[in-house]
Amino acid sequence: MQKRVLGSSGIEVSAVGYGAMSFSDFYGPTSxxxxxxxxxxxxxxxxxxxxxxxxxxxxxxxxxxGSYLAKNPGARADFVIATKAGISRDAEGARKLDNDPAHLEGELDKSLKRMGVDHVDLFYVHRREAGRPIEEVAETLERLRRSGKTRAVGFSEIAPSSLRRAAAVTQIDAVQSEYSLATRSPELGLVQACAELGAALVAFSPVGRSILTDDPIRPEQIETVPFLKVNPRFAPGNHQANLALTDGLRALAAEMGEPTAALANAWLLSRGAHILPIPGTRSIQHFRECLRGAALTLTEADLARIEGILPVGWAHGDRYDVVQWIGPERYC
Structure with a gap:
């Protein structure tokens, strides 16, 4: 597995990582x-x-x-662990964003306890609280770094302008954002700002929530996943159009003798040395297909063919609905 450096932190990470949202039942039951x-x-x-x-x-x-680390003494050294906080609930159970210093540190402490570790390698603010100056939040992250509870710090789903403000206060090592052949908006400033400021761009949903794989989710399956059931990109009509368009990518991958997920991850890795895809899956086989992307070197001709099949703006439907857009910063 090729290695890349996590922003300016000096921490080496695998070019393709893993997004452990799939350790929950978000996309279906697991164990x-x-x-x-x-x-x-x-x-x-x-x-x-x-x-x-x-x-x-x-x-x-x-x-x-945490239970895995407890069962496998010494395994902690094999992982660069990133976690996040900043999404909370109010007294009525409604979702709210909380970047208060006490809240962020308290939640990080709980995360350390759950995993049985004394520090994480990267701590993100999961969603920015719009009413709180980001400079104040950056100061909180720097205090947590100095405390030794995290080695590096970052933000998830922020705009390039917010990154610049935070980076004026302290080094921001990573920004996490949805980025894939299906979601190209980071190319309108975030990819560039991260490179300029020495931050990694950690790309979640690199295979477009299955659309960019050999086994995309089918209409009957969507009904069983609450997030996708209301997501515009997977709505009737949009979903069928997206499947038809990505059939071309599947055909190209088959011609190349590679899994489609490998091609999608290899495309992301070609966008810059600071891009780090973190696919999430419950399937060992699918994860292997994603990891195969790190072994591929796409030529200019390959990239041109991919662009010809899925040009910028090809996807039908927004990536989030109105409720899902609460928290992520729009910037284009």
Whole structure:
């Protein structure tokens, strides 16, 4: 597995990592044993970048990482662990964003306890609280870094302008954003700002929530996944159009003798040395297909063919609905 550096932190990570939202039931039921099998595969394949959050399964993702580390003494050294905080609930149970210093540190402490570790390697603000100056939040992250509870800091789903403001206060090592052949908006400033400021761009949903794979989710399956059931990109009509368009990518991958997911991840890696895809899956086989992307070197001709099949703006439907857009910053 090729290695890349996490921003300006000096921390080496695998070019392709793993997004442990799939250790929750977000996309369908899973188990502790299945999640531990993914962690076994990561170690076997030299994949060390492990991304989770306090809200994934209400802490279950972190708990299962913790139970794995407890069962495998010495395994902590095989992982660069990233987690997040900043999404909370009010007294009525409604979702809210909280970047208060006490809240962020308190949630990080809970995450450390769930995983049984004394620090994480990267701590993100999961969603920015719009009413709080980002400079204040950056100061909080720097204090947490100095405390030793995290080695590096970052933000998830922020605009390039917000990144610049935060980076004026402290080094921001990573920005996490949805980025794939299906979601190209980061190319309108975020990819460039991260490169300029020495931050990694950690790309979640690199295979477009299955659309960019050999086994895309089918209409009858969408009804069983609450997030996708209301997501515009998977709505009737839009979903069928997206399947038809991505059939061309599947055909190209087959011609090249590679899994479509490998092609999607290889395309992301070609966008810059600071791009780090973190596919999430409950399937060992699918994860292997994603990891194959790190072994591919796409030629200019390959990239041109991919662009010809899926040009910028090809996807039908927005990536989020109105509720899902609460928190992520729009900038274009």
């Amino acid at each position: 502790e044993a299945a999640s531990h099998a993914i962690l076994d595969l990561m170690r076997d394949e030299g994949v060390n970048h492990l991304d989770t959050s306090n809200v994934y399964g209400n802490g279950r993702s972190e708990q299962w990482i």
